[in-house]
Amino acid sequence: MxxxxxxxxxxxxxxxxxxxxxxxxxxxxxxxxxxxxxxxxxxxxxxxxxxxxxxxxxxxxxxxxxxxxxxxxxxxxxxxxxxxxxxxxxxxxxxxxxxxxxxxxxxxxxxxxxxxxxxxxxxxxxxxxxxxxxxxxxxxxxxxxxxxxxxxxxxxxxxxxxxxxxxxxxxxxxxxxxxxxxxxxxxxxxxxxxSVRSAEMIKYASNAFLANKISYINFIANLCEQVGANVDEVSMGIGKDKRIGNAFLQAGIGYGGSCFPKDVKALLHTSLQFGLNASLLEETIAINDSQQELLVVKALQRFGSLNEKKVALLGLAFKPETDDMREAPSIKIAKQLTKMGAEVAAYDPAAIDNAKKILGDIISYTQSIKDAIKNADAIFIVTEWKEIKNIELSSVLKEAKLPIIFDGRNCLNKTKIMECDSIEYYSIGRPAIIKK
Structure with missing residues (x-):
């Protein structure tokens, strides 16, 4: 040793x-x-x-x-x-x-x-x-x-x-x-x-490829919504191809964290230094940037205006099982909502302290899902923590002012949603479920 x-x-x-x-x-x-x-x-x-x-x-x-x-x-x-x-x-x-x-x-x-x-x-x-x-x-x-x-x-x-x-x-x-x-x-x-230089390149090439895969499936998800297809089925069909694989083919509101955003941009910078066409990397970044705004766009389409609407933000960390807020989609979402006059109540089981350092008091922070969704006009699912994925929908119907869910991670159980008597459910790349 x-x-x-x-x-x-x-x-x-x-x-x-x-x-x-x-x-x-x-x-x-x-x-x-x-x-x-x-x-x-x-x-x-x-x-x-x-x-x-x-x-x-x-x-x-x-x-x-x-x-x-x-x-x-x-x-x-x-x-x-x-x-x-x-x-x-x-x-x-x-x-x-x-x-x-x-x-x-x-x-x-x-x-x-x-x-x-x-x-x-x-x-x-x-x-x-x-x-x-x-x-x-x-x-x-x-x-x-x-x-x-x-x-x-x-x-x-x-x-x-x-x-x-x-x-x-x-x-x-x-x-x-x-x-x-x-x-x-x-x-x-x-x-x-x-070689040393190949090892250095492998790291950046790996992360940029995975980020590109995420942006690609999100592009396909947005197209699915326009043509009436279901991205879950499309993703499954793509992923069954052994040349492609099913990893990183889950549609959502984009990537964040300490690696993908900075590594793609660093590889882009290196490419431009050497005079290479880096449009693939530029488009990966552009799709991800717009994808992080998608829940707000969907909410605007549903309500017309978000002024004085209460929005529950479920999840703040860029992914579950971490308290990391670096480049988290929740940051952009929270800032957009408050700029539009919405009242935002957020919950995350681990990342609240780090979120406060970035977002300050422009939103409120709660200690439970129940507190966040109380009297909410809309519920945004931003991070697919296990307790958020397994949310009891009956409590949503009871606590929320309006049972309207915007699922940015496509993580809620579709069967349970269909069992609800009254709910509106909007996800990414899939048909909406509206039961009144």
């Missing part, structure tokens, strides 16, 4: 560190945020992620997992240093590498034992080369560097880390790739050894 340091304790860094400890390595996670490290040392996760705290507690107690704010202490005698810090979107759409570059500077004085540097952060092609050059200029010796992109889904990051579809290892030196392959060997996952 190896001695490993992970720089950064966000979704990627913390999931990576916890899971490497779980498979037997000795891991120290390093972060400059003292409050976050203090929290982690107590076994408390600063992020909402199913299964995280159980593994945190277990591996802290067995001595496999440590946390530190001190590089000198945390990097002592390590064989591998994993850089897993954020690379947020810059103003021009490109990835902002400031945090990563600083993280590399922070470790530069502690590379005496020649550890392998692994860049797990999502970075533009050529970044590993520039970090390698920067470290070599400082250390005056060759640095072994590996590109090892992550493919985690928020809400299932622990599962994805422990059960990867593949592990990508991009390196210039065979000894480096073999060492990292050995590090992951307890996972028994398929490993693909590539």
């Amino acid at each position: 190896m001695k490993i340091a992970v720089i950064g304790t966000g979704y990627v860094g913390l999931s990576t560190g916890v899971c490497l400890a779980e498979i037997g390595h000795h891991v120290t996670c390093i972060d400059i945020d003292i409050n976050k490290i203090n929290l982690l040392q107590l076994g408390n996760s600063p992020i909402y992620e199913p299964g995280m705290e159980q593994l945190l507690t277990k591996n802290i107690e067995n001595g496999k997992l440590l946390f530190s704010t001190t590089h000198k202490e945390g990097l002592q005698g390590v064989e591998v240093i994993i850089l897993a810090v954020g690379t947020p979107q810059g103003e021009n759409g490109a990835a902002d590498l400031t945090i990563l570059q600083q993280a590399a500077k922070d470790i530069a004085d502690y590379l005496h034992n020649n550890p392998i540097i692994v860049i797990k952060s999502t970075v533009p092609v050529g970044t590993n080369d520039s970090i390698k050059e920067m470290l070599e200029d400082h250390c005056k010796k060759e640095i072994l560097i590996v590109s090892n992109p992550e493919f985690l889904r928020q809400g299932s990051a622990i599962y994805d880390t422990m059960n990867p579809d593949r592990i990508i290892i991009g390196s210039y030196k065979k000894e480096a790739s073999e060492k990292i392959q050995k590090m992951y060997s307890p996972l028994n996952a398929p490993v693909l050894i590539t």
